Amino acid sequence: MSHVSNKKIANFLFEIADLLELKGVQFKPRAYRNAAQNISTLSKDIKTYYQEKKLQDIEGVGESIAEKVEEIIETGELEYLNELRKKFPETLQEMMKIQGLGPKSLMKLYEELGIKSVDELEKAAKSEQIREIEGFGETSEQNILENIQRYRKYQERFLLGYILPIAKDIEKQLSNLNEVERINLAGSIRRRKETIGDVDILVVSTDSDKVMDFFTNLDQVEKVVSKGTTKSTVIAQENLHIDLRVIEEESFGSALQYFTGSKSHNIKLRKIALDNDWKLSEYGLIDKHTNEKIAGENEKDIYEKLGLDYIQPELREDRGEIEAALKGNLPNLIKMEDIKGDLHVHTKWSEGSHTVEEMAIEAKNLGYKYLGICDHAKILQIAKGMSDKEIREQMKEIEKVNDKLDGITVLSGIEANIDSDGKLDVKKEVLKDLDIVVASIHSGFKSSEKEMTNRIITAMQNDYVTIIGHPTGRKLNKREPYEVNLTKIFEEAEKKGIFIELNSFPERLDLTDLGCLNARDYDLFISINTDSHSKDQLRFMELGVSTARRGWLEKKNVANTKNFNELKKLL
Ligand SMILES: [Zn+2]
Ligand SMILES: [Zn+2]
Structure with a gap:
């Protein structure tokens, strides 16, 4: 059996999806991506499913994909993929990572200009060849160049x-x-x-x-x-x-401090050392005159000797943490143990992989006291959204789960879509009966800053909205945030008592750390949610909490640290 990680198997399937898309195949790419996404976020090693012959228990994995996964596990290779690869130049699918270039455009550029790599694409755009091709123009040429820049930046992270x-x-x-x-x-x-x-x-x-x-x-x-x-x-x-x-034991603390960074944090620290006629390096905090080692074995000692409170690693970005540590003003950062629930997860009712009950049991196992089910409403066809009738049915199912399970309360909610006018895709008669209404932008990302801000502010006038979901819409390494004036959103959130989401999904982490830092100036609550699409993804909470810590948030800033009754009041 070859060693293949979940992520690696997922990558095989993602690649199949890309290649099928280049071939112009419909629907199948989506099935492969869906399976790949679920495999990459499994909490168990996929080999356990393989050994128990239960690969098809994984959501989205049917007979045909299961066979392919078996072949990858057994041989480390996949014949089907090798065959597909032969049909296209290797570099062509790499180009699919460039934003805004779909498979159709890529094939066109390949057929008409013979472009088969990112470098060739860049050259063609710079020499103004692309604008000559039907369906492209000067603007798309410009966009291609910008997106190549972005693509290169993303590749390194x-x-x-x-x-x-x-x-x-x-x-x-x-x-x-x-x-x-x-x-x-x-x-x-x-x-x-x-x-x-x-x-x-x-x-x-x-x-x-x-x-x-x-x-x-x-x-x-x-x-x-x-x-x-x-x-x-x-x-x-x-x-x-x-x-x-x-590292030598006597320098472990200073090496840890040094290699943790950030660079700008360390520069400031070294300056404080110099002001004391000391020298700080990876080898220790050393007296310049006597060469005596003042600290080095433990990181905490270094901060202490420099006259600073201990600075948590997440804060070390030179965003005022050293000044705060000098004054003893550092925030008491939120911890994973403070989290009492998750307010935005999906189930089989929309694009999730598990039932309400399965999600609730997993949340309970994590020690949570409550879980908010917020599936999509119907406008998002692609996400298999719910009709009003289905929302009512789901509420009944949630009631049943609540009757059945002790120790956790499931809250019924919805992730409503904010349309181009700021209206939601669910009627108020339905919204009023829900505990949580997450309102999010899922389309029209190109609105101007003013339009986008107005869309969200308009949505916030709806009395039933409780949370603004993934507030800047960015997807790391994929999509830049849309333009929005967060200050205005924060002001409105403060006025209306609406939570701002920090979405813990690895690609999102949005509100960002800097966004959190700014939000601290307002009397509002952040809600750290996972937006899980399967029970394994509930563990992404850790990423949201880390981001909150980087954004200086404390327990008191975060809505889902409250116990159930307090939360209910806030909602
Ligand atoms: Zn969403
Ligand atoms: Zn969602």
Whole structure:
């Protein structure tokens, strides 16, 4: 059996979807993407499903996809995909990652200008060849150039949500070694940045050769870039670089501080050290005159000796945290344990994979006290939205689940769509009977800032709206946020008592960290929701909480830290 991760299998299926799309095949690409999305967010290793012969239990995986998954697990290859690949130049589907270029346009450019790579596309756009092709013009040429820039920027960053589980798994395997005495993730992943460039791991070890051997032979490793006694670099799936450094025990704290960054945070810290005639480096905090080590073994000591309160890694971005630490004014950051429920999840009633009851049981297992079911209403045809009648039926089902389950309350809600005039796609007669109404933008992303802000503000005039969903619409590495004046939205939210969502989905994490930081100036609540489409995705809450911490949020700023009765009042 070959070693293939869930993510890797998902990538095979995503690639099939892309290629089928290039071929002009209808519907099938969507089925493959759906299965791939579900596989990539499973909480269990897909091999357990394989061994128990239960691959078809995974939502969206039917007989044909299950057979393909088996083949990938058994051989590491997929003949069907290899055949498909032969039909197109390899670089063509890479170009599908460029925003705004659908398969039809790509095939046209390929057939008419022979363009089969991003570089060739850029060249053609720059030499004004594309505008000559029917269906393209000067504007689309300009857009293509902009989107190529964006594409290049995206290629260098990995989404935290998909890398964190891999990094934690490797950290755990290493920490189980007898030769590893201390271990920590460092770098941007420790600061829980929404996208990261690479993974840094630091250890203290009694036998670094043995640790390096183990590290470079991990299952996840696809290539060893370099192997030494104090530092090794490997490439894991999808070209992710992982560095492991072995550090002397007496410098572990200063190395951890140094490699965690951010750069601008560290520059300020070093300046404070210099003001004291000390020197701060990865080797320790050292007296410049006597060369005596003042701190180094533990990170906390470094902050303490510099006269600062300990600064949590998520805050280390030079956004005022050092000044606050000097004054003892740091926020008391929200923690995962503070979260009492999730207010925006989907079920089979729209595009979700599980039933209301399955979602509720999973939420209860996570220790939650309440769960808000907010499926799409009917206007979103593509998301299999509910009619008014179906909303009523779902409410009845939720009642039944509430009768059946103890310890958790399921709230009935809806994710209504805000149309181009700011109207919602659900009637007030229906809305009034729901506990939660999430109002979100899912179309018309190109509205001007003024139009977009007006759309949302208009929606907020609807008395039944309780939450504004994913407030800037961005999708990391895919779509830039739409233009919206968040200040105005915050002001209105404060006035109307409407929550602003921090959507924990790996691609969204929106409200962003900076958005949270700004929201702190208003008397409003943030609601950290997962927007889960399956029960495994409920664990994305961790990403939302990390983003909230990066945005300086405290328990008191977040609606779903309240107990059920308090929350009910706020809603
Ligand atoms: Zn949505
Ligand atoms: Zn949603």
